[in-house]
Amino acid sequence: MSAQRVAVVTGGSAGLGRAIVRELADRGWDVAILARGEDGLAGAVSDVQSRGRRALAVPTDVADSAAVDAAAARVEAELGPIDAWINNAMVGVFGEFLNTDPADFERAMQVNFFGFVNGTRAALARMTARDRGTVVQVGSALAHRGIPLQAAYCSAKNAITGFTESIVTELLHNKSKVTVSQVDMPAMNTVQFNWVRSQLPDHPQPVEPIFQPEICAAIVVDTAEKPRRRVWVGSSTVLTIIGNRFGSRILDVYLARTGYSGQQAPDVTEPMLADNLYEPTPGDQGARGAFDDKAKSTSVQMWAIRNRPAAYTAAAAFATTAGVLAVTALASLGRRATK
Template sequence: MSIKLKKLNEQVMVITGATSGIGLATARMAADGGAHLVLAARDGDALDTLALELRQRGADVATVAADVGNPADVAHIGQVAMERFGRVDTWVNNAGISVYGKNEAVALEDMRKVMQTNFWGVVHGSLEAVKLMKGRGGGAIVNLGSEVSDRSVPLQGTYSASKHAIKAFTESLRMELHKEDAGISLTVVKPSAIATPFPNHAKSYMEHEPDLPAPNYAPELVAQAIVHAAQVPERDLYVGSHAKLTSMAGYLMPRAVDRFMTRTMFGRQQSDQPNSSVRRDALHTPDAAYELRQRNDSDHRVVERSPYTAFEMRSVPAKTMLLGGALLAAWALTRRPWERRVWHA
């Protein structure tokens, strides 16, 4: 069975972590594109408010208050999707949380919670989606990784580990489904730093408030990549050229990147504001103060376009032609002068 994905306006799409940041941007974009939606998040009140907004735009929406770290909750998401719409065409595993601090300082309980949500939430969602898609025409599973899926950063060791694990699990599952010819596409989306309330949701052990290192890309760019992967089979999609460059540099020059991050990333992940002793976070329970917010209040300039990501989402023939042209130009420039002479008969 070859992978044949439906157009967005013909799809039933499940989105976890739908009430904030990337999940919220994706829910709104998918609704505007005509998809039927099953939205999941921990905060039921925020889900109800979002569903009302999207229904007023004409979208058909079902909601499920769920913690993706709990397999029973994820099974309930699938049950609601089948009862309401009879199928699932795309399942987006987006829910994610983080904790900032040196690995020695972070409580094991908090590390386990990050892994339970970020990694096990993807495992639970992916396996539920496979169960619902197999034998029903296939579909797309879109898992939210990160640029730290390829290259870890200090002060977010557990978050980096969870995103590494998502990449490894998705690759393994992809090969198994390909062997079965199951007709299911699996994509890992790897965003750079995105201008969402992500630091506000996180728990922090640092001296100053968490911050996102520049450049910060718009969450709508990630939503575009997710919606694209729902309709076109892709293996990986990097959102922002910075994510791709970080990945390549980490692979080609790991020690140099270690030194660079040691010098820069301790400061760039903290603002100049002291970490409040009464600071709330959404690690173990949702924080209503930052629900239904697509972007954060940071002073960083937001990058609204990514030519690299737009190139990634081009058709295969177009990408092949452009890449081939670039390689041909590079080959021509590196030839010796006498090899570039034009010989006349």
């Protein structure tokens, strides 16, 4: 990787993307931000520049493949070769599938899935020629387990998983040094839940437990700097993925009972923002949403994946101690039995 590192973040003007932009700049990266809203883009540029790094805002609808490729060309012309491309942009449609306008569903898929396809294509077209670079797909626990009221989002995240697996195998076949990672996220306290297009009677909310976007952003940047094929963020993500593999029917029933109320917050009375499905929402909304009082800043699982050597050492020490105690207990029982 070059001494002057360049990253692209799609959807970097708000929510998790904004937190990723800040984290990258804190670690010395120059950052290009691809998003639609001019106010959020300006805020993200200011965040990067205040940290002493170069920033470039490129107004882009990631659903437009030609626009994404043109944005990548501009980034390389103005900032230099792209070292990391982070696909993160998303829009939301909350409501039952049969009540969702087909055009809204398709628009969500265009952004949430084809936006990742377009970003990956633009990145790989440049990275494979140099035989270096990394792409990070921001996935979700919902890539592995669909829930009610979010059929479009769950479909897109599931499709990203299959798409990424195909790309990884092609890169391996061609013996490329370019890497593609997928980082699956838990529920986060982001502005997403203030500007989704929603049919719900109450304010949308992420399914608890909820995490602050900054800790999740740190793990995304960890992955960009030290690529790993898959990263599951948060114990809730791990339990969701593994639980669905072994008890999908149980989860069907459980989510049918709890998935509606669990995604609504009747106690949140602040009005929703204008949705951003087709047009950007005015204003600079930053990274966090309306659930600071419920959101966690870390977890044991998150600490462990960020500190793997220490976690492995602790696990080995625990296993060794447990083994010694077990042997001691068995020996004691043996002595008593011979008396």
